[in-house]
Amino acid sequence: MNVLKPHLQTTIVTLLEAGTSQREIARVTGIDRKTIRAYQQRWASERANSPGVATGSPPQTPPPRPPAITTTTVSTCEPYREFIAAQLRLRRNFMSIYQDLVDQFGFTGAYNSVKRFAGKLQEHDPEQFDRLEFAPGEEAQVDYGEG
Known part of the structure; x- marks a missing residue:
């Protein structure tokens, strides 16, 4: 009997525990559905025979972590x-702005901080595209590179 590599077995079991269908697992992993079904049956039989708490209490989920x-x-x-x-409205570059900050205001920060800050403030004009409309046969393209 051929055996899947351990990481693929773990992937199948994890996806099955998450409630993913066999068809979806087959599509994601590229493993045949029959193989997935066999591993699901094997996994179910191992869970049925495993020792555990017989009280029937649902598994406890840990409390959520506090947000970072x-x-x-x-x-x-x-x-x-x-x-x-x-x-920036005067279209000055970042280096000249940095140099003026150092000279006029005694700025002690780095040039890269000015570059990042000014880059966020800088307004970007959208790229312009001109649409030219002509009737069929009114214009022709000529290639002067040959002949």
């Missing part, structure tokens, strides 16, 4: 938001 504490950090460029926004 997220701390929002304020950029070192935040106090200079108005200045940076004004410079």
